[in-house]
Amino acid sequence: MQRVVEGRARITVRQNAFYNPKMKGLRDISVLFLRAMGAKKYSVLDSTAATGIRGIRYRLEAGAGKVTLLDINKGTLAGIKGNMKTNKVKGSVLNQSIQKFCNTTEDTFQVIDLDPFGTAAPYIYDLMKVSEDGTVMMATCTDTAVLCGAHPQACYKTYGAVPAHNELCHEAATRILIGFIAKIASQFNFGLDMKLSVSNLHYIRVFFVLRHGAKEAVESVKRTGFGSFCNQCRSFSYSFGLAPKISGRCSNCGSENLIFGPLWLGNLHDKKVLGKMAALQPDDIDPDAKRLIGRINSEMDTPFFYSVPKLTRQLGIGAVSKRKVIEKLAGRYAVSETHFDLDGIKTDAPISEVIKAIKGA
Numbered sequence: 001m002q003r004v005v006e007g008r009a010r011i012t013v014r015q016n017a018f019y020n021p022k023m024k025g026l027r028d029i030s031v032l033f034l035r036a037m038g039a040k041k042y043s044v045l046d047s048t049a050a051t052g053i054r055g056i057r058y059r060l061e062a063g064a065g066k067v068t069l070l071d072i073n074k075g076t077l078a079g080i081k082g083n084m085k086t087n088k089v090k091g092s093v094l095n096q097s098i099q100k101f102c103n104t105t106e107d108t109f110q111v112i113d114l115d116p117f118g119t120a121a122p123y124i125y126d127l128m129k130v131s132e133d134g135t136v137m138m139a140t141c142t143d144t145a146v147l148c149g150a151h152p153q154a155c156y157k158t159y160g161a162v163p164a165h166n167e168l169c170h171e172a173a174t175r176i177l178i179g180f181i182a183k184i185a186s187q188f189n190f191g192l193d194m195k196l197s198v199s200n201l202h203y204i205r206v207f208f209v210l211r212h213g214a215k216e217a218v219e220s221v222k223r224t225g226f227g228s229f230c231n232q233c234r235s236f237s238y239s240f241g242l243a244p245k246i247s248g249r250c251s252n253c254g255s256e257n258l259i260f261g262p263l264w265l266g267n268l269h270d271k272k273v274l275g276k277m278a279a280l281q282p283d284d285i286d287p288d289a290k291r292l293i294g295r296i297n298s299e300m301d302t303p304f305f306y307s308v309p310k311l312t313r314q315l316g317i318g319a320v321s322k323r324k325v326i327e328k329l330a331g332r333y334a335v336s337e338t339h340f341d342l343d344g345i346k347t348d349a350p351i352s353e354v355i356k357a358i359k360g361a
């Protein structure tokens with residue numbers, strides 16, 4: 001048995017219950033996100049509760065009302081109940097699978113947290129049944145190797161998508177996950193209103209609001225499409241649509257393009273929410289999480305980026321400072337760093353201008 005204090009919660013981790021201290025930063029981000037969203041007394045479904053720490057923290061620190069905690073593992077039940085009692089949080093604790101719960105309850109929830117082992121994909125369909133217009137959903141995947149293309153067949157099978165196994169992989173992985181969710185959500189007449197997307201360590205977590213309506217659902221699906229990437233010159237492009245015309249040849253150097261997707265090509269973040277999160281940050285937030293939110297807040301919200309070291313290697317020149325390349329482009333083009341790759345720059349400059357900036361840096 002292990003006792004931990006995280007945020008305002010005091011948690012006992014019993015045998016059989018999963019608790020990863022390395023995910024404290026992500027739990028801090030989730031609390032901060034809900035605070036920035038500003039809702040009060042909302043109903044929460046912590047659908048993969050383990051110790052119950054998320055549901056409990058949302059109640060103690062982020063204004064949640066009725067809390068429902070679910071876990072398929074019977075061995076977690078007594079521990080979740082004990083932790084709720086210690087923290088004086090009232091709510092329902094159920095030993096059920098997401099699948100069974102969502103197909104039997106008549107309740108819907110204003111906030112849903114999904115944090116399974118590995119992929120979130122098999123749970124999205126059922127969770128749509130307990131969602132309503134305005135439901136805030138937060139979903140984590142830890143199968144990043146699959147989404148990033150280390151096991152492409154697993155990505156075809158789980159997400160119905162071709163991954164990008166190159167420097168764009170983490171951003172493409174995040175967009176494949178969102179595109180997958182948008183497709184399932186649209187079957188329930190929900191569109192996605194993206195609020196925040198985080199790719200860090202071994203996980204991807206996406207935060208969005210479900211907007212109900214046929215128009216919203218169609219608009220959401222229209223924001224998906226495909227990416228193309230040239231392994232020779234490292235340029236990329238993207239095309240919206242379910243069956244867009246995509247050239248098999250790179251428009252910059254004529255080499256063969258790698259096509260990946262389908263994936264989300266819309267915005268990943270809501271800058272208003274990010275700004276509020278940055279302004280709200282309490283002192284006890286994990287310092288790495290604080291830095292991560294800062295980085296995301298300052299990144300351009302457009303698809304894909306250039307990796308400076310990959311381009312210098314391609315050009316056969318020595319290392320150059322990313323900061324200097326950014327300085328060369330700034331003023332004439334929009335340009336920023338990206339949390340998806342510490343060596344990457346996002347910009348609206350064409351690749352020819354990026355190369356000029358690298359050569360002049």
Ligand SMILES: C[S@@+](CC[C@H](N)C(=O)[O-])C[C@H]1O[C@@H](n2cnc3c(N)ncnc32)[C@H](O)[C@@H]1O
Pocket residue numbers: 018019020023027047048049050051053054070071072073076096097098099115116117
């Ligand atoms: C990664 S842990 C959750 C960790 C927790 N959210 C935290 O932040 O500490 C995943 C939990 O989901 C539970 N789980 C797995 N499949 C499930 C399912 N189909 N329905 C409900 N719970 C499930 C597991 O028993 C496990 O306790």
